[in-house]
Amino acid sequence: MLAARLAEYAGRPDGIVLGLPRGGVPVAEVIAEQLKLPLDVFLVRKLGVPHQPEYAFGAIAEGGIRVLNRDVIAAVGLTQEQVERISAEEQQEMDRRADAYRGGAPESDLRGRTVILVDDGVATGSTMYAAVMAIRQQEPRRIVVAVPVGAPDALALLQQVADEVICPLAADPFDAVGSWYEEFPQVSDDEVRTSLSNAG
Numbered sequence: 162m163l164a165a166r167l168a169e170y171a172g173r174p175d176g177i178v179l180g181l182p183r184g185g186v187p188v189a190e191v192i193a194e195q196l197k198l199p200l201d202v203f204l205v206r207k208l209g210v211p212h213q214p215e216y217a218f219g220a221i222a223e224g225g226i227r228v229l230n231r232d233v234i235a236a237v238g239l240t241q242e243q244v245e246r247i248s249a250e251e252q253q254e255m256d257r258r259a260d261a262y263r264g265g266a267p268e269s270d271l272r273g274r275t276v277i278l279v280d281d282g283v284a285t286g287s288t289m290y291a292a293v294m295a296i297r298q299q300e301p302r303r304i305v306v307a308v309p310v311g312a313p314d315a316l317a318l319l320q321q322v323a324d325e326v327i328c329p330l331a332a333d334p335f336d337a338v339g340s341w342y343e344e345f346p347q348v349s350d351d352e353v354r355t356s357l358s359n360a361g
Contacts, residue, residue, distance in 0.1 A: 162329045163188070163279075163309050164195035170277060171196040175302060177269060178277045179203040180356070181292060182258060183348035184338075185280035188309065190356040192279055200360035201269045202262050202353065203278065205292040206251035208244070210237050215284075215337075218244070220291035221251055223259070223268055224298055228291040261350050262357060271299040278323075279307050281345075282338030286315030293322045310341040 170176050176198045180189025186202060193200035205222040209215060210233070218239060219229035227248060234244065259268075276296055283289050283306075293304055306323040312335035320326050332341060339345035 163307055163327065164192045166327045166329060167192060167196060167277060167305070167307055170198070170275060170305070173198065173275055175273060176275045176277065177201060177271070178279060179269070179292075179296075181205055181278070181280040181288065182262065182353050183350070186353045186356045187348060188281050189277075189279035190360060192277065192307065193360050196277075198277070199269075200357060202258075202357065203268075203292055203296065204255050204258055204262075205288050205295070206255050207288045208247050208251055210239070211243065211247070213237075217285050217287040219248075220288045221248060221255065222291045222295035223255070224295045226291055226295035226298070228287065228294055230287060258350070262353055271296055271301045274301050275303045275305070276301045277305045277307050281309065282341060283308050283311040283315040283319065283328075284335060284338055286312070286318045289315075289319055290322060293319065297322070310338065311335075 178189050178193040178198050178200050180186035180202055182202050207217045208219040210218055218233040221227045303324045305325045306319050307327045310330040311328045313331050313333050316326055316328055316331055
């Protein structure tokens with residue numbers, strides 16, 4: 162369904178599909194295949210509240226981008242020290258994944274390109290928001306956010322920063338991304354590498 166909504170981008174010489182690891186990569190692989198476009202990953206990590214890691218207070222992305230939600234930080238009473246510690250931990254994991262997925266190869270050059278940014282869904286939108294902000298700094302021609310399912314508030318947030326947001330199912334009430342899938346297994350690093358090598 163999502164690939165069909167993206168049909169106008171099929172075969173574009175400047176087009177590239179970027180999956181947000183890990184869950185977005187299997188979705189991105191299908192889209193890249195259908196649209197006959199190259200596939201890569203774009204690394205971004207949610208910054209989760211201690212003891213509630215799914216509740217994000219921000220996110221970090223490749224290119225040294227960090228987006229913080231000051232309202233959440235204030236609401237849960239996080240200290241600056243906690244914010245920096247969690248950011249440093251997630252940066253380490255992001256560096257590990259960059260090495261695991263690309264084996265030291267550089268990330269794709271996105272300048273002047275039409276970037277289709279894919280995840281398995283958006284709940285708060287903070288992770289995708291950070292990815293869009295990071296990619297924007299690389300001066301692409303266009304950023305298209307493409308997700309199968311999303312919370313209306315998160316989609317509205319993304320419409321403020323992306324050139325286009327495509328989501329076949331804006332679900333309200335939303336609950337969690339996984340609740341909209343018949344099967345929602347954890348995606349492994351090996352599966353991400355396999356998707357990238359298949360697309361290569």
